[in-house]
Amino acid sequence: MNFTDMREINLHQSLPDGLLVTNVDKLLAWGRLSSLWYLLFGLACCAIELMQTGGPRADLDRFGAVPRATPRQADLMIVAGTVTLKMAKRVKRLYEQMPEPKYVISMGSCANSGGLFAYAYSVLKGIDKVIPVDIYVPGCPPRPEALTEALLEIQKKIQNEKYLGRGPVAAGAKE
Protein backbone atom coordinates (compact mmCIF):
# COMPACT_ATOMS: atom_id res chain seq x y z
CA MET A 1 0.00 0.00 0.00
CA ASN A 2 1.17 3.49 -0.74
CA PHE A 3 0.10 6.40 1.33
CA THR A 4 0.31 10.02 0.35
CA ASP A 5 -1.10 11.30 3.57
CA MET A 6 0.68 9.57 6.43
CA ARG A 7 -2.04 10.62 8.81
CA GLU A 8 -4.38 8.21 7.10
CA ILE A 9 -2.38 5.19 8.12
CA ASN A 10 -4.43 2.78 10.14
CA LEU A 11 -2.05 0.02 11.08
CA HIS A 12 -4.75 -2.49 11.91
CA GLN A 13 -6.38 -2.29 8.49
CA SER A 14 -3.46 -1.48 6.24
CA LEU A 15 -1.00 -4.18 7.14
CA PRO A 16 -2.68 -7.47 6.35
CA ASP A 17 0.53 -8.82 4.83
CA GLY A 18 2.88 -6.99 7.15
CA LEU A 19 3.95 -4.83 4.24
CA LEU A 20 4.02 -1.07 3.99
CA VAL A 21 5.47 0.95 1.14
CA THR A 22 6.43 4.52 1.87
CA ASN A 23 9.59 6.55 2.11
CA VAL A 24 11.67 7.21 5.15
CA ASP A 25 10.93 10.93 5.30
CA LYS A 26 7.22 10.24 5.41
CA LEU A 27 7.61 7.53 7.98
CA LEU A 28 9.67 9.80 10.20
CA ALA A 29 7.16 12.60 9.69
CA TRP A 30 4.40 10.22 10.66
CA GLY A 31 6.26 9.32 13.80
CA ARG A 32 6.90 12.92 14.71
CA LEU A 33 3.42 14.20 14.03
CA SER A 34 1.90 11.33 15.94
CA SER A 35 3.78 12.08 19.13
CA LEU A 36 3.64 15.83 19.55
CA TRP A 37 4.45 16.48 23.15
CA TYR A 38 3.31 19.93 24.12
CA LEU A 39 4.82 21.90 26.93
CA LEU A 40 2.58 21.79 29.98
CA PHE A 41 2.28 25.48 30.50
CA GLY A 42 -0.59 27.93 30.71
CA LEU A 43 -0.68 31.62 31.42
CA ALA A 44 -4.27 32.76 31.86
CA CYS A 45 -7.87 31.79 31.15
CA CYS A 46 -6.89 30.21 27.80
CA ALA A 47 -5.10 27.60 29.89
CA ILE A 48 -8.51 26.46 31.15
CA GLU A 49 -9.57 25.74 27.58
CA LEU A 50 -6.19 24.10 26.99
CA MET A 51 -6.95 21.76 29.88
CA GLN A 52 -10.36 21.04 28.38
CA THR A 53 -8.67 20.24 25.09
CA GLY A 54 -6.42 17.78 26.85
CA GLY A 55 -9.33 16.41 28.84
CA PRO A 56 -11.53 13.44 27.95
CA ARG A 57 -14.11 15.27 25.81
CA ALA A 58 -11.82 16.84 23.19
CA ASP A 59 -8.99 14.45 24.10
CA LEU A 60 -5.88 15.75 22.36
CA ASP A 61 -4.25 12.46 23.36
CA ARG A 62 -5.99 10.63 20.51
CA PHE A 63 -3.73 12.54 18.11
CA GLY A 64 -0.68 11.50 20.09
CA ALA A 65 -0.31 14.84 21.82
CA VAL A 66 0.35 14.64 25.52
CA PRO A 67 1.50 17.32 27.95
CA ARG A 68 5.16 17.28 28.92
CA ALA A 69 6.21 19.13 32.02
CA THR A 70 9.67 20.04 30.80
CA PRO A 71 10.65 22.13 27.77
CA ARG A 72 13.64 19.87 27.15
CA GLN A 73 11.41 17.03 25.99
CA ALA A 74 8.62 19.05 24.37
CA ASP A 75 8.02 19.51 20.63
CA LEU A 76 5.23 22.02 20.78
CA MET A 77 4.65 25.14 22.81
CA ILE A 78 1.07 26.31 23.19
CA VAL A 79 1.15 29.89 24.42
CA ALA A 80 -2.19 29.92 26.21
CA GLY A 81 -2.98 33.31 27.65
CA THR A 82 -1.90 36.86 28.36
CA VAL A 83 1.84 37.35 28.26
CA THR A 84 3.19 40.17 30.39
CA LEU A 85 6.53 41.72 29.54
CA LYS A 86 7.91 40.16 32.70
CA MET A 87 6.70 36.73 31.59
CA ALA A 88 7.77 37.26 27.97
CA LYS A 89 11.41 36.81 28.93
CA ARG A 90 10.55 33.52 30.66
CA VAL A 91 8.48 32.32 27.69
CA LYS A 92 11.44 33.02 25.43
CA ARG A 93 13.75 31.13 27.77
CA LEU A 94 11.39 28.13 27.76
CA TYR A 95 11.23 28.23 23.97
CA GLU A 96 15.00 28.30 23.72
CA GLN A 97 15.23 25.26 25.99
CA MET A 98 13.08 23.18 23.66
CA PRO A 99 15.00 20.95 21.23
CA GLU A 100 14.66 21.43 17.47
CA PRO A 101 12.46 20.88 15.61
CA LYS A 102 9.91 22.83 17.61
CA TYR A 103 6.58 24.44 16.95
CA VAL A 104 4.53 27.19 18.52
CA ILE A 105 0.78 27.67 18.67
CA SER A 106 -0.34 31.12 19.73
CA MET A 107 -3.64 30.49 21.47
CA GLY A 108 -6.21 33.25 21.86
CA SER A 109 -6.38 36.98 21.33
CA CYS A 110 -3.92 37.88 24.07
CA ALA A 111 -1.12 35.71 22.76
CA ASN A 112 -1.91 36.80 19.19
CA SER A 113 -1.94 40.53 19.70
CA GLY A 114 -2.30 41.52 23.35
CA GLY A 115 -6.05 41.21 22.89
CA LEU A 116 -8.13 42.76 25.61
CA PHE A 117 -4.98 44.13 27.23
CA ALA A 118 -3.47 45.71 24.14
CA TYR A 119 -3.54 49.11 25.83
CA ALA A 120 -1.83 47.94 28.99
CA TYR A 121 1.68 49.17 29.66
CA SER A 122 2.93 45.81 30.88
CA VAL A 123 1.39 43.34 28.43
CA LEU A 124 3.19 41.99 25.39
CA LYS A 125 1.47 42.94 22.13
CA GLY A 126 1.61 39.49 20.62
CA ILE A 127 3.91 36.57 21.39
CA ASP A 128 5.40 36.85 17.88
CA LYS A 129 7.36 39.84 19.12
CA VAL A 130 9.43 37.38 21.14
CA ILE A 131 9.29 33.94 19.52
CA PRO A 132 8.30 32.68 16.04
CA VAL A 133 4.75 31.38 15.75
CA ASP A 134 3.47 28.62 13.46
CA ILE A 135 -0.26 28.76 14.03
CA TYR A 136 -2.44 31.52 15.42
CA VAL A 137 -5.75 30.51 16.96
CA PRO A 138 -8.28 33.33 17.26
CA GLY A 139 -10.78 33.42 20.08
CA CYS A 140 -11.18 34.71 23.60
CA PRO A 141 -10.66 31.99 24.56
CA PRO A 142 -10.72 29.59 21.60
CA ARG A 143 -12.91 26.55 22.00
CA PRO A 144 -11.21 23.14 22.39
CA GLU A 145 -12.29 22.35 18.83
CA ALA A 146 -10.31 25.35 17.59
CA LEU A 147 -7.18 24.32 19.45
CA THR A 148 -7.58 20.76 18.15
CA GLU A 149 -7.75 22.20 14.65
CA ALA A 150 -4.52 24.08 15.30
CA LEU A 151 -2.83 20.85 16.36
CA LEU A 152 -4.02 19.18 13.14
CA GLU A 153 -2.57 22.11 11.18
CA ILE A 154 0.77 21.60 12.93
CA GLN A 155 0.58 17.92 12.00
CA LYS A 156 -0.09 18.86 8.39
CA LYS A 157 2.94 21.11 8.46
CA ILE A 158 5.17 18.39 9.91
CA GLN A 159 3.98 15.90 7.33
CA ASN A 160 5.40 18.04 4.52
CA GLU A 161 8.77 18.57 6.16
CA LYS A 162 11.90 16.63 5.37
CA TYR A 163 13.45 15.51 8.61
CA LEU A 164 16.51 13.79 7.12
CA GLY A 165 19.18 15.74 5.30
CA ARG A 166 17.89 18.94 6.70
CA GLY A 167 21.42 20.27 7.12
CA PRO A 168 22.64 22.44 9.94
CA VAL A 169 19.22 24.03 10.36
CA ALA A 170 16.80 21.52 11.78
CA ALA A 171 13.45 20.90 10.19
CA GLY A 172 10.88 23.26 11.58
CA ALA A 173 13.50 25.79 12.65
CA LYS A 174 12.65 29.40 12.02
CA GLU A 175 15.01 32.08 10.86
Added chain:
Amino acid sequence: MDIEEIERRLREGVPGGIVEIHRAPYSPHLVVDAAKIRDVCRFLRDDPALRFDYLTHLSALDTGATLCTVYRVLSLTHKRTVAMRAYVPRDNPVIDTVSDIWPSAGWFERESFDLMGIEYRGHPDLRRLLLPDDWEGHPLRKDYVDPLRYQDIDNTRDYEI
Protein backbone atom coordinates in the same frame (compact mmCIF):
# COMPACT_ATOMS: atom_id res chain seq x y z
CA MET B 1 -19.64 53.43 67.40
CA ASP B 2 -19.72 55.46 64.21
CA ILE B 3 -16.90 57.34 62.52
CA GLU B 4 -17.43 60.46 64.66
CA GLU B 5 -16.88 58.48 67.84
CA ILE B 6 -13.82 56.81 66.37
CA GLU B 7 -12.50 60.24 65.45
CA ARG B 8 -13.19 61.64 68.94
CA ARG B 9 -11.40 58.77 70.56
CA LEU B 10 -8.45 59.12 68.18
CA ARG B 11 -8.20 62.86 68.87
CA GLU B 12 -7.90 62.08 72.58
CA GLY B 13 -5.46 59.23 72.08
CA VAL B 14 -3.22 60.79 69.43
CA PRO B 15 -3.38 64.61 69.59
CA GLY B 16 -2.95 66.12 66.14
CA GLY B 17 -3.17 62.74 64.45
CA ILE B 18 -6.43 63.40 62.63
CA VAL B 19 -6.47 66.25 60.14
CA GLU B 20 -10.11 66.09 59.15
CA ILE B 21 -13.07 63.79 58.82
CA HIS B 22 -14.47 63.25 55.38
CA ARG B 23 -18.12 62.28 55.19
CA ALA B 24 -18.48 61.04 51.67
CA PRO B 25 -21.80 59.19 51.44
CA TYR B 26 -20.28 56.09 49.87
CA SER B 27 -17.10 55.92 51.90
CA PRO B 28 -16.54 58.12 54.94
CA HIS B 29 -12.92 58.29 55.96
CA LEU B 30 -10.51 60.00 58.31
CA VAL B 31 -7.63 62.04 56.97
CA VAL B 32 -4.55 61.28 59.03
CA ASP B 33 -1.43 63.39 59.40
CA ALA B 34 1.17 61.39 57.48
CA ALA B 35 3.83 62.18 60.07
CA LYS B 36 1.73 60.54 62.79
CA ILE B 37 0.47 57.56 60.84
CA ARG B 38 2.25 55.05 63.06
CA ASP B 39 0.88 56.55 66.28
CA VAL B 40 -2.64 56.60 64.87
CA CYS B 41 -2.41 53.04 63.60
CA ARG B 42 -0.96 51.67 66.80
CA PHE B 43 -3.67 53.39 68.81
CA LEU B 44 -6.34 52.06 66.48
CA ARG B 45 -5.04 48.56 66.97
CA ASP B 46 -4.34 48.62 70.70
CA ASP B 47 -7.09 50.78 72.19
CA PRO B 48 -9.62 48.41 73.81
CA ALA B 49 -12.59 50.45 72.58
CA LEU B 50 -11.33 50.46 69.00
CA ARG B 51 -9.27 47.27 68.59
CA PHE B 52 -8.85 47.48 64.81
CA ASP B 53 -6.87 44.29 64.66
CA TYR B 54 -6.88 43.62 60.94
CA LEU B 55 -5.78 45.70 57.95
CA THR B 56 -8.04 44.50 55.15
CA HIS B 57 -6.63 46.75 52.48
CA LEU B 58 -4.01 49.34 51.71
CA SER B 59 -3.90 51.11 48.38
CA ALA B 60 -2.84 54.42 46.90
CA LEU B 61 -4.26 57.36 44.97
CA ASP B 62 -2.78 60.03 42.75
CA THR B 63 -4.63 63.27 43.41
CA GLY B 64 -2.34 65.47 41.33
CA ALA B 65 -0.38 67.61 43.78
CA THR B 66 -0.20 64.81 46.32
CA LEU B 67 -0.10 61.08 46.50
CA CYS B 68 -2.23 59.36 49.07
CA THR B 69 -2.17 56.05 50.88
CA VAL B 70 -5.58 54.61 51.73
CA TYR B 71 -5.94 52.29 54.70
CA ARG B 72 -9.01 50.23 55.48
CA VAL B 73 -8.97 48.47 58.80
CA LEU B 74 -11.37 46.05 60.39
CA SER B 75 -12.08 45.22 63.98
CA LEU B 76 -12.86 41.56 64.28
CA THR B 77 -13.49 42.17 67.97
CA HIS B 78 -16.09 44.92 67.56
CA LYS B 79 -17.18 44.03 64.02
CA ARG B 80 -16.66 47.43 62.40
CA THR B 81 -14.50 48.96 59.82
CA VAL B 82 -13.01 52.39 59.11
CA ALA B 83 -11.03 53.94 56.27
CA MET B 84 -8.17 56.41 56.54
CA ARG B 85 -6.16 58.45 54.12
CA ALA B 86 -2.70 59.94 54.53
CA TYR B 87 -1.52 62.47 51.96
CA VAL B 88 2.15 62.86 51.06
CA PRO B 89 3.71 65.45 48.73
CA ARG B 90 4.29 64.28 45.20
CA ASP B 91 7.89 65.45 45.07
CA ASN B 92 8.79 63.60 48.28
CA PRO B 93 6.35 60.73 48.71
CA VAL B 94 7.62 59.15 51.91
CA ILE B 95 5.53 57.74 54.75
CA ASP B 96 6.27 55.42 57.64
CA THR B 97 5.49 51.76 57.23
CA VAL B 98 2.71 50.08 59.19
CA SER B 99 3.88 46.59 58.26
CA ASP B 100 5.07 45.91 61.80
CA ILE B 101 1.69 46.97 63.20
CA TRP B 102 -0.35 44.89 60.75
CA PRO B 103 1.77 42.29 58.92
CA SER B 104 -0.73 42.23 56.05
CA ALA B 105 0.54 45.70 55.10
CA GLY B 106 3.81 44.16 53.93
CA TRP B 107 2.80 43.20 50.41
CA PHE B 108 0.25 46.01 50.10
CA GLU B 109 2.99 48.55 50.72
CA ARG B 110 5.22 46.84 48.20
CA GLU B 111 2.44 46.98 45.64
CA SER B 112 1.81 50.63 46.39
CA PHE B 113 5.53 51.34 46.11
CA ASP B 114 5.69 49.42 42.85
CA LEU B 115 2.75 51.01 41.08
CA MET B 116 2.46 54.44 42.72
CA GLY B 117 5.99 55.11 43.91
CA ILE B 118 5.24 55.86 47.54
CA GLU B 119 8.19 55.00 49.73
CA TYR B 120 7.40 53.26 53.01
CA ARG B 121 10.11 54.15 55.47
CA GLY B 122 11.04 51.22 57.69
CA HIS B 123 9.57 48.52 55.48
CA PRO B 124 11.74 45.42 55.85
CA ASP B 125 11.78 44.49 52.16
CA LEU B 126 10.64 47.35 49.96
CA ARG B 127 11.03 45.88 46.46
CA ARG B 128 8.67 45.92 43.51
CA LEU B 129 5.93 43.35 43.94
CA LEU B 130 4.43 42.91 40.47
CA LEU B 131 6.62 44.55 37.86
CA PRO B 132 10.18 43.44 37.08
CA ASP B 133 12.89 44.89 39.29
CA ASP B 134 14.42 46.88 36.44
CA TRP B 135 11.14 48.56 35.45
CA GLU B 136 11.28 52.33 35.22
CA GLY B 137 8.58 54.54 36.65
CA HIS B 138 5.36 53.93 38.53
CA PRO B 139 2.51 53.11 36.15
CA LEU B 140 -0.51 54.16 38.21
CA ARG B 141 0.64 57.76 38.44
CA LYS B 142 -1.40 60.04 36.22
CA ASP B 143 1.66 61.40 34.42
CA TYR B 144 3.03 57.97 33.56
CA VAL B 145 3.96 57.44 29.92
CA ASP B 146 3.79 53.88 28.59
CA PRO B 147 7.22 52.56 27.62
CA LEU B 148 7.82 51.77 23.95
CA ARG B 149 10.40 49.14 24.82
CA TYR B 150 11.18 46.89 27.72
CA GLN B 151 14.75 45.59 27.54
CA ASP B 152 14.96 44.16 24.01
CA ILE B 153 11.20 43.65 23.66
CA ASP B 154 9.20 45.98 21.43
CA ASN B 155 6.16 47.21 23.33
CA THR B 156 4.27 48.89 20.49
CA ARG B 157 1.21 47.62 18.66
CA ASP B 158 1.57 46.62 15.02
CA TYR B 159 -2.07 47.40 14.34
CA GLU B 160 -4.79 49.96 14.98
CA ILE B 161 -7.68 49.20 17.26
